[in-house]
Amino acid sequence: MPLPITFDWSEDENTIQFVLHVRGVKAKHVDIALCDVYIKVNCHPSFFEADLLHEINPDDPKTHCRVGTDKVSLSLRKRESGIWHQFRATGSKAELRARRQKALEAAQERENERQKRKSEWKQDMLKAGEHEQWRLDRENREQIEKWEQEEKAKWEQDVYASFDEETRASLGPAELPPRDDEDLGKPQSMASAEAALRQGETRASQLPEGLARTKGSQEDDGPVPRVCEVTDEEAERIRARGA
Numbered sequence: 001m002p003l004p005i006t007f008d009w010s011e012d013e014n015t016i017q018f019v020l021h022v023r024g025v026k027a028k029h030v031d032i033a034l035c036d037v038y039i040k041v042n043c044h045p046s047f048f049e050a051d052l053l054h055e056i057n058p059d060d061p062k063t064h065c066r067v068g069t070d071k072v073s074l075s076l077r078k079r080e081s082g083i084w085h086q087f088r089a090t091g092s093k094a095e096l097r098a099r100r101q102k103a104l105e106a107a108q109e110r111e112n113e114r115q116k117r118k119s120e121w122k123q124d125m126l127k128a129g130e131h132e133q134w135r136l137d138r139e140n141r142e143q144i145e146k147w148e149q150e151e152k153a154k155w156e157q158d159v160y161a162s163f164d165e166e167t168r169a170s171l172g173p174a175e176l177p178p179r180d181d182e183d184l185g186k187p188q189s190m191a192s193a194e195a196a197l198r199q200g201e202t203r204a205s206q207l208p209e210g211l212a213r214t215k216g217s218q219e220d221d222g223p224v225p226r227v228c229e230v231t232d233e234e235a236e237r238i239r240a241r242g243a
Helices: 093-170 190-205 214-220 232-242
Strands: 006-011 015-021 031-034 038-043 046-051 064-068 071-077
Touching: 031 071, 031 093, 038 071, 038 093, 046 093
Parallel strands: none
Antiparallel strands: 006 015, 015 071, 031 038, 038 046, 064 071
């Protein structure tokens, strides 16, 4: 058999307060239910309940419950302002029971809706966190790939530059690749001209003796006779002069 709880109550235009006196009460052992027209406080073996005269607003931020030293305090926000003068509703047991049941069902629906909103909020936060993590992972992956591409391009550039320097150092002037079209119109340097001259002399010395001395033989034998075509009349005049 539950033990009744002694209490005090008071009201103003907007709130109604209850102070329940329970010796040795602890918050973890108290079960409190607040409905529109019904309140219940159960701290075994003590028990308190009341069918309220008018409606309160359990979801109002100013509606609260506190468990203190040997007491439980309830501050309930009225749904409509006004003085009640008394807090208990009157009526038959059946009427009060039906009224109470309706209030409990409405409170359960509100609690279910609150839990649903809380669950949806958690799901939204989880999804938002997952999307944010995916975004960060994608950005990190793209940044790493960019660094890898830059490192690869730099490495290839260094390798090609080193290869070109080693190749030019190992090749002679005659083996170097020809200049491009842009350089063809530019005069060669004196060193390049001298190198070309020495290269021509070296190649001439390697020719067969007969070919190599053709130019010198022409110079030793005197001027080369000139040959030109003449008409028959001119040929007769030339022969006549010779005679």
